[in-house]
Amino acid sequence: MATKEEVEFLYDLERLLVTRRIEKPKGSYSTKLFKKGIDKIAQKLGEEAVETIIAAKNKKDAELIGETADLIYHMLVLLVEKEIPLDRVIQEMMLRSKK
Numbered sequence: 001m002a003t004k005e006e007v008e009f010l011y012d013l014e015r016l017l018v019t020r021r022i023e024k025p026k027g028s029y030s031t032k033l034f035k036k037g038i039d040k041i042a043q044k045l046g047e048e049a050v051e052t053i054i055a056a057k058n059k060k061d062a063e064l065i066g067e068t069a070d071l072i073y074h075m076l077v078l079l080v081e082k083e084i085p086l087d088r089v090i091q092e093m094m095l096r097s098k099k
């Protein structure tokens with residue numbers, strides 16, 4: 001069972017990334033991505049997806065967890081760049097839920 005902190009973490013990270021996109025502080029990896037724009041962000045998301053698939057096939061759990069974390073982070077950066085709130089995606093998934 002996830003803790004409240006774990007459940008809210010992605011929303012906290014989303015808020016931080018929105019701030020990074022506006023303020024663009026030096027030394028931030030997210031700033032680097034936002035400055036390069038959608039093509040670079042989409043390219044990184046694709047790379048991370050491929051690395052996740054490779055990790056899944058190699059059946060190394062720790063590696064797969066790490067690559068999935070990279071993938072989700074880059075997905076969030078993409079959504080923030082496109083100004084699509086994470087809520088919108090969650091709502092779409094809830095509409096599909098048969099529960």
Ligand SMILES: N=c1c2ncn([C@@H]3O[C@H](COP(=O)(O)OP(=O)(O)OP(=O)(O)O)[C@@H](O)[C@H]3O)c2ncn1[C@@H]1O[C@H](COP(=O)(O)O)[C@@H](O)[C@H]1O
Pocket residue numbers: 013016020027028029030031044069070073
């Ligand atoms: N979750 C992440 C996260 N996951 C992965 N990464 C970065 O994603 C990069 C992926 O590694 P790669 O080797 O593919 O890329 P690279 O060679 O570093 O860079 P490229 O030139 O290929 O773009 C690494 O630099 C990781 O540090 C992340 N960077 C930041 N976060 C979160 O974002 C928050 C804000 O980070 P900053 O914007 O850096 O302050 C942090 O507190 C974290 O919570």
